Amino acid sequence: MPLLEISVIPEIAYDEAKLEAHLRKVANVRSNESIDFRLERRNIDARGKKIKVNLQIAYEKNRKLAPRELCHFEYQDVSEAPEVHIIGFGPAGMWAALRCLELGFKPIVIERGKDVRSRRRDLKAVNRDNLVDSDSNYCFGEGGAGTYSDGKLYTRSKKRGNMQRILDSLVEHGAVEDILFEAHPHIGTNKLPKIVQAIRETILKYGGEVHFETRLTDLVQEGNRIIEIRTSDGKTWPVQALIMATGHSARDIYYLLHEKGIRLEAKPFAMGVRVEHPQKLINKIQYHGNDYDEILPAASYKLVQQVDGRGVYSFCMCPGGFIVPAATAQEELVVNGMSPSKRDNNFANSGIVVAIELEDLSDYKQYGPLAGLEFQKEVEKKVWEAGGSTQQAAAQRLVDFVKGRISPELNPSSYIPGLISMPMHEILPPFMAQRLQAAFVEFGKKMPGYYSNEANIVGIESRTSSPVRIPRDRESYQHPEIKNLFPSGEGAGFAGGIVSAGMDGERCAEAAAHFLESK
Structure with a gap:
């Protein structure tokens, strides 16, 4: 079974008829011959101004491809087993x-x-x-x-x-x-x-x-x-x-x-906020202004920046998605993100979180291995109280957060319980807020247009990973x-x-x- 590795423009990659026509040329398949093919790998490369899609394709001339090989799972009747x-x-x-x-x-x-x-x-x-x-x-x-x-x-x-x-x-x-x-x-x-x-x-x-x-x-x-x-x-x-x-x-x-x-054991973890942009803005940035909304999937991003010895990075980026309330108890506020299969919602959201090391938790050392957990709980309750002791989330426009000013109004959001304008730069622990502020400015340099008051930050994204390890x-x-x-x-x-x-x-x-x- 031959394999082809090719790079094509999006208009070809996402149109089966055009892709088949292109494959016939590349694989020298004559008009009186048939071709059967399937994708083995697809990856969008948007690093340059000309966006391309890298494909690995299995194909056969004049005969059907063998079925895709999948793992075979042999389950046993365990009704009476240990x-x-x-x-x-x-x-x-x-x-x-x-x-x-x-x-x-x-x-x-x-x-x-x-x-x-x-x-x-x-x-x-x-x-x-x-x-x-x-x-x-x-x-x-x-x-x-x-x-x-x-x-x-x-x-x-x-x-x-x-x-x-x-x-x-x-x-x-x-x-x-x-x-x-x-x-x-x-x-x-x-x-x-x-x-x-x-x-x-x-x-x-x-x-x-x-x-x-x-x-x-x-x-x-x-x-x-x-x-x-x-x-x-x-x-x-x-x-x-x-x-x-x-x-x-x-x-x-x-x-x-x-x-x-x-x-x-206490272990390092991360906490921060959800950032929500219009998906069209993220598409415009990542696809370099090209109008690929009807061809390419909703664009995503991955960002990381070192600030004062700690990583600040994107986490669980959800293109075309929603922000949801992920609390597990009544008196806490936690947000997370999710997307439907088509990723066709109007918003893009991502956690932007700060790495938290054990030395950042010296005020909680009396809790031993549960120090990070107690810190996590305390911040979640503080943000819950700031939002009016409901699942309304404390929020701020992105540039306002960095500049340390109250947002007179917030942007539309996918978050169903609703947002309430609050000074997140004051509510978050200072070592988190300051690193987030510095990182957002740098992210704007890496993705021009990202650092914008078209975006809201929504708090708090606190369940990226467990602050406790069971060894x-x-x-x-x-x-x-x-x-x-x-x-x-x-x-x-x-x-x-x-x-x-x-x-x-x-x-x-x-x-x-x-x-x-x-x-």
């Missing part, structure tokens, strides 16, 4: 459960939130009524925070597992094959719920269990092992292997582990002191996004299976 208990049904928990099916172990998933369909009512209550259900929200529930997100599927953590397995598994459960060839694949918040539900149905079909609205409340140790766990429904569960995949916002789990004397051995994936506890995913501090969390869940399932087999 059990692996999994706390949390986000990406790490989902792929830990699927891997258990392949390895012949029965996954028993315990999820504090609701199934993906029931969860929607609670999201509506946050957006419309300012009511936060602490067990069912944008972070907690079937699929975790990843379900209601852009569904971005790229990761730098490729050494931690097989990224292709995660992508192929998503396709097997209903994702479009585009995610297999786009350089920056995404699914979209409108399509993710059905995929998440399909994953659950696979787990149930082969004998696994998924228990919703069931929160871990206690665990019982015997020596260096956990022998049972207890849940909010009053049930006690004997456990042999426990995968902890609770996500970066399950603060009660950190408190529980700390109370039980199970070692935790584990590099080889066995077990907690150093608890031999049958396998910390996994973002909540344990070992992943950052859907794909990396999924890969980490798979590795933890393999480690748990090895542990049980060697007993």
Whole structure:
């Protein structure tokens, strides 16, 4: 099967008929010959004034291409198999459960939130009524925070597992094959719920269990092992292997582990704001004024700047997306971003966050490994109070924030609960505000037009990653002191996004299976 690597203008890359005509010329296919082709890789290169699209294309002359090779998943009936208990049904928990099916172990998933369909009512209550259900929200529930997100599927953590397995598994459960060839694949918040539900149905079909609205409340140790766990429904569960995949916002789990004397570690993390521009402005900047709105996808960006020894960088950029309220408790304000599959909303938003190191938290050292968590909570509550103690978000126009002046009015926004003009330069901790202010000016030099009062900053973007790590051995994936506890995913501090969390869940399932087999 021949492979072609070509660069073409957008008008050709995104028009199948024009692309076929171009391929016929490049591959010397005569008019009386047929050609069958498919994309293996597509990447937009907008670095120069002339935008091009780099393509890798598989093709065959006069015969059909062989089907795309996908990973083959052989799930076993595990109805009577040894059990692996999994706390949390986000990406790490989902792929830990699927891997258990392949390895012949029965996954028993315990999820504090609701199934993906029931969860929607609670999201509506946050957006419309300012009511936060602490067990069912944008972070907690079937699929975790990843379900209601852009569904971005790229990761730098490729050494931690097989990224292709995660992508192929998503396709097997209903994702479009585009995610297999786009350089920056995404699914979209409108399509993710059905995929998440399909994953659950696979787990149930082969004998696994998924228990919703069931929160871990206690665990019982015997020596260096956990022998049972207890849940909010009053049930006690004997456990042999426990995968902890609770996500970066399950603060009660950190408190529980700390109370039980199970070692935790403070770790660096990041906090900042969401910045929202008109998508047309970002397109104009990134596509150098070319009118590609009807051809190219909504433009994204990636920015980073060192300020006073700390990185300030874009995080979870959502082209054509929405800002959403991501609080997990009533008295806090947290924002995040998401996009539909077509990324066709009028706004572009991104987290712009400041790296926070442990030395920045000296005022919180009395909290030990929970220092970052307590700092995080304090800032979220302060911003919540600034917004009127509702899910209305404190906001400021971008240049006004940098100049340290109140915005007399704000720009239109995708954020449904609404914005309230506040002096974010005073509300944010000074070391964060000052670094953000300096970075925004530099970002304006890197992307002329970005530093503009057409943009709002919205606070606070605080859940980029966990400020706490649940440590584990590099080889066995077990907690150093608890031999049958396998910390996994973002909540344990070992992943950052859907794909990396999924890969980490798979590795933890393999480690748990090895542990049980060697007993």
